[in-house]
Amino acid sequence: MPNSLINLQPLSQPPNQADLLLTHEAIHSFVHRTPVMRNHSLNVMASCSLHFKCENFQRIGAFKMRGAVSAALRLTEEERSQGLATHSSGNHAQAVALTAKLLNIPAHIVMPHDAPKVKVAAVEGYGASITYCENTPAEREKTLKKVVAKTGAAFIHPFNDYGVIAGQATAAMELIEDVEAALDIVMAPVGGGGLMAGTALAARYFSLQAVAWGAEPRKVDDAARSLQSGKIEVNETNFTVADGLRTNLGERTFEVIHKRVPKILVVSEEEIVHAMRQIWERMKIIIEPSCAVPFAAVLRYPEMFEGKEVGIILTGGNVDVDKLPF
Template identity: 75%
Template sequence: MIELNPLSQPPNQADLLLTHEAIQPFIHRTPVMTNASLDRMSGCKLLFKCENFQKIGAFKMRGAASAALRLSAAERERGLATHSSGNHAQAVAMAAKKLGVPAYIVMPHDAPKVKIAAVEGYGAQISYCVNTPKDRQEALDKVVEKTGAAFIHPFDDYGVIAGQATAAMELIEDTPGIVLDLILAPVGGGGLMAGTALASRYFSVQAEAWGAEPHNVDDAARSLVQGSVQINETNETVADGLRTNLGEKTFDIIYKRVPRILIVDEDEIVAAMRLIWERMKIIVEPSCAVPFAAVLRYPELFAGKNVGIILTGGNVDVVGLPF
């Protein structure tokens, strides 16, 4: 097992390369898929990095593994802890299982049942809370005080950001005959978006990293305009993985490296999710359909371009589909 040094500043190119090597035992190298029908519909060349096929069904495995490997042996021995509505919870639980240490997860009562079941299946101990940032943090503080476990932040951690960057690194490496113009990622807490921006800077010939988020939780777009972290007044969106506000670390990177964050409506997210299911025959969560929804909403921005899209996860409750 390769152990990584803690990061006190945004990861550089060497950090990202070492991170990618270190997390190999924890991740799959997910495929890049295309679809001629969706290309015609959108007027551009789309290349989907399918993290719905990742271990635990989402890209979050990358960041959790990266952060866990930056802890000392003594820190890891006391266990890993986090708060999450689902995918990061699963990732920390699986990372702990692979490392042979306990996992303590705080989840909101209204987290998707499929994600709660998965966290339980990885052997983690779950504590439940009300779904607000304040309640999540208070519940987590109690768990950490009781257990001494190391907190792995869902997104606002340079180690997590370095891990999430590896998805875009693979996308760039696995499309050698295509010069990507844009790489799109959905924005929640910003860990994936920040990592994608860094990967685009260090490993792509010319690709810009753009974000996409639901109108109901558009804090990232407003943050870019205001130049400081903005807070959502509601978390009402079908894209349950994007309800979180940006963190300070993720905002700093995104503000410097991401020129655009596009906004889409709820019905557009559901329609994009359904199109991916119908045309590509793969299962995706509402959150990861958001960038494709942005391509369909703003065709003039993408016409004739080569566009990479990170499909972030496939942990959806098929009993309660939004379409």
């Protein structure tokens, strides 16, 4: 645990500028300040000036660490002492497990019994207790409720929580601060919307001119359709190579995104894999397919980006190198 623990107030509405500054101050000793990387070849390819915020180098290999810490620090000491709980088979599970370890409290993670062994091992490696369940949303929720009832642990939602949104916002805050140029556009991929909502708030409060745009696989374009219809739309399939983006928006993330994100661009599976490959080959960094979605959109809609200063959050680097899409 970092030496001086800063407690944060619970949020009953979207974080404002002061909330975000306090959040960044509170979480910074728990997370890495990840680098912003640039690449000449990709700039030429995209006819714009790209700035990549490398959350693939974040602790646990993804930005999710920011939101988990931000949410945990908003619990009272008494709540926190009972531990943290969540259901996830992905990066959020690792984020909650490591957050609990750093706070020296228990973590209880509900995972489907068929979760990849490497993910299970990572969560176990942080000392979390795992409860297995059937791999359906209903069973996960039911099992989580049981675990929470039994342990008294606090549920940390993966995205639909203002505290989580405030934590995810800190990635774009650092990006905006670290780029010398004034960004025109800041982009994030959209899954449950925690990162997108946070990115939009960071752009609103810490950039003079940047707009926050989202990007989504066409196969799971619930957020793009939600923006158009003005209500939360849901995905009818979850088939996409960008496995971090299959989730639908929640009420709280939709509230922020609807108000503050003017545009969500959609791209095909082929475009995602192509963009991912370009980033691997040119930048020599490992990113998850989900991260490649905003860059895929830059390549797909060049007229929107030409000559602009564009920031992109690279969300994570946890891929199974035995199962690459190329």
